[in-house]
Amino acid sequence: MFLLLPYRCLRCNKNNILHRMCRPGLPPRRCTDVNTVDIKLQKARKFLKNLALPRVLSPCFVSKAFHLSTPIKILDKDHPLKKFTTIDKKEETFQQDIDEPVDVKSLVFPTLETYKTLYEGVPYTDLHIACIKATRNNTLVTVTDHKGKTVVIKTAGSEGFRNARKGTNIAGQAAGIAAGEKAVNHGIKYIRVCVQGIGPGRLPSIKGLQMAGLQIVSLTDTTPITFNTDRPRKQRRL
Numbered sequence: 001m002f003l004l005l006p007y008r009c010l011r012c013n014k015n016n017i018l019h020r021m022c023r024p025g026l027p028p029r030r031c032t033d034v035n036t037v038d039i040k041l042q043k044a045r046k047f048l049k050n051l052a053l054p055r056v057l058s059p060c061f062v063s064k065a066f067h068l069s070t071p072i073k074i075l076d077k078d079h080p081l082k083k084f085t086t087i088d089k090k091e092e093t094f095q096q097d098i099d100e101p102v103d104v105k106s107l108v109f110p111t112l113e114t115y116k117t118l119y120e121g122v123p124y125t126d127l128h129i130a131c132i133k134a135t136r137n138n139t140l141v142t143v144t145d146h147k148g149k150t151v152v153i154k155t156a157g158s159e160g161f162r163n164a165r166k167g168t169n170i171a172g173q174a175a176g177i178a179a180g181e182k183a184v185n186h187g188i189k190y191i192r193v194c195v196q197g198i199g200p201g202r203l204p205s206i207k208g209l210q211m212a213g214l215q216i217v218s219l220t221d222t223t224p225i226t227f228n229t230d231r232p233r234k235q236r237r238l
Contacts, residue, residue, distance in 0.1 A: 136167055
């Protein structure tokens with residue numbers, strides 16, 4: 001199918017394709033601009049015929065592919081150029097026997113016979129008690145006998161820590177070591193531990209008592225839990 005367009009001659013400015021006005025004495029002929037346009041149309045038709053395009057587009061060519069499997073590559077955010085890196089596959093196997101009996105020696109719960117247990121001839125009720133009070137700003141370790149008489153008192157401040165350093169875990173461990181060494185000098189070997197508070201020196205102070213050479217028999221948490229208390233203090237202004 002050919003398209004007939006109203007071409008206009010550049011010389012005579014007429015719409016007639018065949019005329020003799022622009023070239024007198026010669027047979028009728030198309031103008032130069034019309035001839036050029038026909039050549040371009042022929043080249044365009046040949047180019048379209050050579051293209052191998054599907055006449056009907058199938059939905060498979062248009063729809064996107066959805067992958068439900070795990071991605072092979074992820075974006076490495078730590079890399080400065082944000083390149084894709086491969087995922088390292090780590091295969092770990094874990095095996096456990098369900099019917100395996102529980103080791104009773106590793107888990108000892110207090111019973112009615114616990115108070116009658118002897119530790120080198122000393123009953124459980126007559127052992128010395130190490131009371132640890134771990135606050136946010138300090139750690140206090142006090143060793144008393146079974147009647148409540150104080151034997152040793154050590155704090156993070158008495159060990160040379162000042163200001164904000166008293167509330168660190170290192171200060172709590174130092175207080176525990178100092179209290180444990182002084183308790184050992186008094187002939188104390190076995191001890192009961194009562195911990196109060198949730199400060200940073202809570203666990204390091206217990207470790208300090210063990211490092212000093214004391215044998216911890218029991219560990220009790222005496223942190224008070226209040227219900228329906230009075231109105232709290234106002235919020236601190238910063």
